[in-house]
Amino acid sequence: xxxxxxxxxxxxxxxxxxxxxxxxxxxxxxxxxxxxxxxxxxxxxxxxxxxxxxxxxxxxxxxxxxxxxxxxxxxxxxxxxxxxxxxxxxxxxxxxxxxxxxxxxxxxxxxxxxxxxxxxxxxxxxxxxxxxxxxxxxxxxxxxxxxxxxxxxxxxxxxxxxxxxxxxxxxxxxxxxxxxxxxxxxxxxxxxxxx
Amino acid sequence: xxxxxxxxxxxxxxxxxxxxxxxxxxxxxxxxxxxxxxxxxxxxxxxxxxxxxxxxxxxxxxxxxxxxxxxxxxxxxxxxxxxxxxxxxxxxxxxxxxxxxxxxxxxxxxxxxxxxxxxxxxxxxxxxxxxxxxxxxxxxxxxxxxxxxxxxxxxxxxxxxxxxxxxxxxxxxxxxxxxxxxxxxxxxxxxxxxx
Numbered sequence: 001x002x003x004x005x006x007x008x009x010x011x012x013x014x015x016x017x018x019x020x021x022x023x024x025x026x027x028x029x030x031x032x033x034x035x036x037x038x039x040x041x042x043x044x045x046x047x048x049x050x051x052x053x054x055x056x057x058x059x060x061x062x063x064x065x066x067x068x069x070x071x072x073x074x075x076x077x078x079x080x081x082x083x084x085x086x087x088x089x090x091x092x093x094x095x096x097x098x099x100x101x102x103x104x105x106x107x108x109x110x111x112x113x114x115x116x117x118x119x120x121x122x123x124x125x126x127x128x129x130x131x132x133x134x135x136x137x138x139x140x141x142x143x144x145x146x147x148x149x150x151x152x153x154x155x156x157x158x159x160x161x162x163x164x165x166x167x168x169x170x171x172x173x174x175x176x177x178x179x180x181x182x183x184x185x186x187x188x189x190x191x192x193x194x195x
Numbered sequence: 196x197x198x199x200x201x202x203x204x205x206x207x208x209x210x211x212x213x214x215x216x217x218x219x220x221x222x223x224x225x226x227x228x229x230x231x232x233x234x235x236x237x238x239x240x241x242x243x244x245x246x247x248x249x250x251x252x253x254x255x256x257x258x259x260x261x262x263x264x265x266x267x268x269x270x271x272x273x274x275x276x277x278x279x280x281x282x283x284x285x286x287x288x289x290x291x292x293x294x295x296x297x298x299x300x301x302x303x304x305x306x307x308x309x310x311x312x313x314x315x316x317x318x319x320x321x322x323x324x325x326x327x328x329x330x331x332x333x334x335x336x337x338x339x340x341x342x343x344x345x346x347x348x349x350x351x352x353x354x355x356x357x358x359x360x361x362x363x364x365x366x367x368x369x370x371x372x373x374x375x376x377x378x379x380x381x382x383x384x385x386x387x388x389x390x
Contacts, residue, residue: 019308019309020308020309021216021304021305023218023219024218024309099308100308104367105304105363105364106304108363108366109216109296109300109301109304109305109363109366110216110301110304110305112366113214113215113294113295114214114215114216114219119367119369122367123368123369125367126364126367126368127368154372154379154380155380157364157372157373157376158357158373158377158380160364161360161361161363161364161373162353162356162361163360164360164363165300165355165358165359165360165361166356166357166360168304168356169300169303169321169352169355169356169359170356171303171304171307171314172299172314172317172318172320172321173318173321173322174314174318175352177349177352178352178356181349181350181353184349189384189385190380190385
């Protein structure tokens with residue numbers, strides 16, 4: 001079996017779990033959609049739980065690939081990078097009628113209470129994202145673009161959780177205003193330097 | 196059958212779904228925990244979906260009972276009410292090791308993409324909460340306690356979604372800092388009147 005089989009299962013599974021949640025997705029439907037026999041699944045994954053945990057890595061790789069490209073792009077000012085990465089996502093999200101959202105946020109709500117391995121793995125993804133966002137804010141501070149009273153680590157926490165919350169609420173309300181007010185209160189409010 | 200049976204099923208179901216999600220909870224386990232025969236379930240609920248939709252009303256009744264008591268308590272200043280209701284919840288949440296969170300947020304992520312009836316019902320809960328929070332902010336404005344540049348409806352949107360996001364992220368990271376920074380950036384940042 002080629003390692004492409006593992007990739008194919010993860011790719012098809014990622015789409016299904018992103019849409020229907022981990023508990024709402026059956027192994028069999030993933031295998032059928034991927035055109036892969038059941039034996040292959042258990043060759044690569046010990047159990048559905050193991051598959052789910054590897055899925056967190058799969059999502060996380062995708063997220064940090066995009067994050068790295070934008071949030072570490074030195075040709076832009078640090079706050080412009082943050083705005084492009086996070087606020088830019090709201091536009092993509094609106095085009096999909098606010099479906100799916102952040103797979104890490106989804107799995108956190110679904111799995112963190114009932115499975116400690118998921119909780120710990122998801123927590124590490126948030127901590128890594130916090131590190132990247134804090135790095136951007138540190139750089140903004142070094143360039144004199146951050147208000148004095150803002151602690152970069154605390155702002156990274158608030159920034160990420162508020163963004164997750166906007167995605168969550170838009171999934172229910174389909175109201176693009178939630179993305180617009182995130183943008184405005186963050187970048188024209190808290191992160192704007194007062195003259 | 197007494198209408199207490201319906202209440203009992205909803206109460207036991209609410210706890211289970213709050214913890215394990217709607218798809219992760221089986222009807223049979225609710226009935227066993229409630230000590231109710233299967234026939235009773237289908238006397239009160241047409242289907243699991245119907246049960247879930249009635250559960251949204253059940254959660255919503257609990258939420259707005261607490262919200263009404265605090266957010267419409269005229270003995271406190273409007274912004275103090277908001278702080279007591281939303282930030283106060285983080286303390287309760289921390290005592291439970293950040294488990295469960297907001298049932299409306301949880302069901303939004305789990306169900307909004309896959310079931311339009313859930314999505315519409317959950318959207319109405321968020322809109323009702325926005326109305327209550329906007330009312331508080333309108334009153335703060337009338338009393339001269341809101342910064343001039345803050346639109347109450349937009350702030351209500353940002354406030355609720357950021358709060359949902361903090362709960363979500365704390366579920367994974369178990370980090371109380373997310374609640375503290377929500378409090379600080381909201382009440383000492385955006386909502387504070389500059390002298």
